[in-house]
Amino acid sequence: AQKVTQAQTEISVVEKEDVTLDCVYETRDTTYYLFWYKQPPSGELVFLIRRNSFDEQNEISGRYSWNFQKSTSSFNFTITASQVVDSAVYFCALSGANAGGTSYGKLTFGQGTILTVHP
């Protein structure tokens, strides 16, 4: 069984602060993919970043960066210089994959972290 845990229920920051969202996962699959999604009040889930299990290189994409550590089963997401428009619910998600690296396509989500950025 797969499990994703987002221990932070709510985070409140002031604009321009950096904020890190934590995610810890459990899976028996040796190959898997990790994702972060943003859900604004409109409800639509917006894809932000993805990482596969066989590449632990951490990357930066604009104001977004992520820290993937297989040893601790963590996939943390950082927003640099937060903005009011970043206010949303953020979900970490996990998808298992077969030996060839093809995802099964079924996402297991965490409970979500509500991020509020104040002006």
Added chain:
Amino acid sequence: DAGVTQSPTHLIKTRGQQVTLRCSPKSGHDTVSWYQQALGQGPQFIFQYYEEEERQRGNFPDRFSGHQFPNYSSELNVNALLLGDSALYLCASSSPSSRMREQYFGPGTRLTVT
């Protein structure tokens, strides 16, 4: 390029009734998955359709059923509605050319059961 579309946007039903929700995948996508998101929770996987067949199923009762059409669009049917079925129902599609099977989500259908 149209993204994933869902209809209707909102729906109010009474306990015991049946409901059908519809989803059109993103252009070029052939796989459709359905998720249920209760208020304050993360989305829960219901099932996935590919080549007009149910390929994977989450922990949902048989009251939840689906269908995929030759044009890859999909329907989610829920019979004998319960109050606990009130939720946002999200449809997601993915491309056959992507190993990651990255899911693109629609805006959802908000179902209220009274």
